[in-house]
């Protein structure tokens with residue numbers, strides 16, 4: 706099964722095909738904005754996805770370590786795998802950051818209790834990545850996939866997305882979705898849960914958020930500057946809470 710056969714379970718799956726290959730490797734040049742601008746993940750979503758007694762976790766496509774940091778705070782032994790050197794350089798050293806991809810994970814068979822993926826499964830080749838995740842998991846270990854979406858039921862967030870565009874809209878979450886994967890040997894059918902949370906922003910952080918998006922990174926300079934102006938126009942004054950919805954999926958190695 707190729708990428709085009711991915712079950713469209715999520716608002717970000719499948720990604721638009723036109724410049725997908727360019728976008729998946731674009732993040733490196735915006736690593737500082739990514740670290741400053743992206744929100745973290747709710748700890749309760751991570752706890753929901755981890756198996757009882759989890760000790761060792763692979764954070765796959767770890768980026769700058771947003772999800773990695775939450776895992777470290779839970780006292781877990783974390784192995785962060787990330788292909789882009791600029792992103793990897795920001796990951797806490799305690800997470801043993803290493804170069805690698807989802808389709809060729811540089812860890813031994815059966816070596817982790819869980820594999821977590823934040824905001825990145827839509828960049829993978831799903832069959833190859835799922836086979837690799839299953840290989841590195843011990844029996845009973847879990848896969849946890851997480852996506853942070855903006856809660857556009859809140860009027861200013863809807864206005865913000867109307868002004869600056871964006872694929873990560875909570876309103877696109879389906880009440881009765883197809884599973885994010887199905888029929889994968891050695892992995893249970895996945896379950897989904899939704900976690901509401903929020904992060905404190907100001908206009909500068911909201912600009913960093915938008916600038917860290919792959920589609921923004923690839924814009925011509927004048928369009929990017931105009932986009933940043935629109936973000937500043939629509940951002941609330943001072944500090945504010947950005948309302949978020951984390952869509953989480955978990956499955957178990959059988």
Ligand SMILES: C[S@@+](CC[C@H](N)C(=O)[O-])C[C@H]1O[C@@H](n2cnc3c(N)ncnc32)[C@H](O)[C@@H]1O
Nearest residue numbers: 729766767768771789792806807823824825828
């Ligand atoms: C939107 S960022 C998410 C980073 C981090 N997980 C987070 O939650 O902030 C997507 C990351 O996926 C990585 N990525 C893209 N394709 C990948 C692949 N095939 N294997 C592993 N990582 C990949 C990119 O380098 C980038 O760091």
